Amino acid sequence: MKKRIEDLTVTQNRRLGEGFFVINASSSQGLPDILPGQFVQVLVTDSPATFLRRPLSVHDVDMSTGTISLLVQIAGAGTERLSRLNPGEKINIIYPLGNSFTLPLKGERVLLVGGGCGMAPLLYLGRKIREAGIEPAFALGFRNRSRILDHDELTKLGEVFLATEDGSEGYRGFVTDLPQFRDKDWDRVYCCGPEPMMKAVAAACLRRGIFCEVSLENLMACGIGVCLCCIVPTTSGNLCSCTDGPVFNIRDLKWQISG
Amino acid sequence: MADLRIKIGTLEFRNPVMTASGTFGYGSEFDDFFDVSALGGIIVKGTTLESREGNPYPRMAETPAGMLNSVGLQNKGIDYFEKNIYPRIRQYDTHIIVNVNGNTVEDYTELSRRLNALDAIPAIELNISCPNVKKGGMIFGTNPAAAREVIAAVRQAYSRTLIVKLSPNVTDITEFARISEGEGADSVSLINTLVGMAIDVRAMKPRLAAITGGLSGPAIRPVALRMVWQAAKAVSIPVIGMGGIMNADDALEFIMAGATAVQVGTASFIEPLAALDVVKGIDSSLDSRGFASVSDVTGIINR
Structure with missing residues (x-):
């Protein structure tokens, strides 16, 4: 492209x-x-x-x-x-x-997980998934009620589950604590948000054998793969988040998480 | 159309604008934006004999009018370059120059010998000024005896145009420019980045994992210009000036201070067309002021 x-x-x-x-x-x-x-x-x-x-x-x-x-x-x-x-x-x-999320296959159960600014890529991803004939669900985590972002557009695409750390709205806890995240057999989970959240989601998905892609927000200068500042340690060495990412399958990342 | 041609050693360049190593990849990353053959030359990413992973993340911090980087020469090594990159970039109708790095004199000479065998690489830039590696790099560029030794050895091993990239992290830049000339270099390029650091006050931690990094961007331009002016007066080989060049007037500052050519670096991160715009801008600036060629203004402040 x-x-x-x-x-x-x-x-x-x-x-x-x-x-x-x-x-x-x-x-x-x-x-x-x-x-x-x-x-x-x-x-x-x-x-x-x-x-x-x-x-x-x-x-x-x-x-x-x-x-x-x-x-x-x-x-x-x-x-x-x-x-x-x-x-x-x-x-x-x-x-x-950058690259892109891998779209799900027909009939798969798909959850899009976001927190704060990590909601950014999920709307367009949800729209593309919906266009492919699959209804996605969303799990959103925020610190508290006052930090919740307007997510009306997501509601139009699929069910939205909310978690707040203090319980002032939706489920009390992190997105990974949501019963809808914990208990349902998801085929694919896509995640973007603060690193601790993505790592928690990645660990849960690894443990449960769920396909999971995360979108990283590394510091970068150029965005076109020449400054080599936004690197991500992966099983294939240091890759540029801007050209090889920002979307990575959690199995390729060298995150210190255990399944 | 002013005559923009310049010569470094015996090598003729169609214009005096090149891209600085580590800021322009291998050129092909810019194919979507413009025909890179319009440039005088492309200095490709710093290359070593072996593949290197570089320093840990974070490697970059934005600073006032510039940025720090501590990439640490991440590259896939000369074998990969020869097999996978060289065949792809050799067809560019501009000079592809490889920036050469190593830990030891032997590393530098071996790599230079390998590059001597690549007929579409007409020149190398000997990097004795990388501030982001523990071994080699700047150690050679800040110690006169070490600089003399590595330049002499590479001169023996490499028969084409040899450019030595100098470190600004020295007391007297002219000493290293003279050593380069004395050991047979065809040109010196300067400046590499200035060693700096930044701290995240809220997190109470350095902003770079490597703690220190190299400062680039317009913040360093006055320092770079002063050093280029000093070096150009000290030696008779051509000087290639760089440091925070964002546009044609910035480039002309270096040329008027005595640089035969310039390199555009960090500007390409923000504006991928920056180097091309510098070529066009120099041309129109010379035209509008009635200069027939770029050499008419080279070192004009020293005359």
């Missing part, structure tokens, strides 16, 4: 929760094919403290309007600047980057 550098036009910037935004931006020439799990590198302008582009997961894609959605968590000056983008402003992005 050919990568592009392109100026997109911001069409909407919507607050999703405390410190979280969804930016919609459209391409005047139409979008290239984008796979679920891929990401973009966004140039941040008018932010003197920001030197590098910011890698952001593709949250959603609407081919009919040529619109891509990016979920942004304010983590520093660069993402803070992005959160203040207004409709009509241009953003320069390099895309589509």
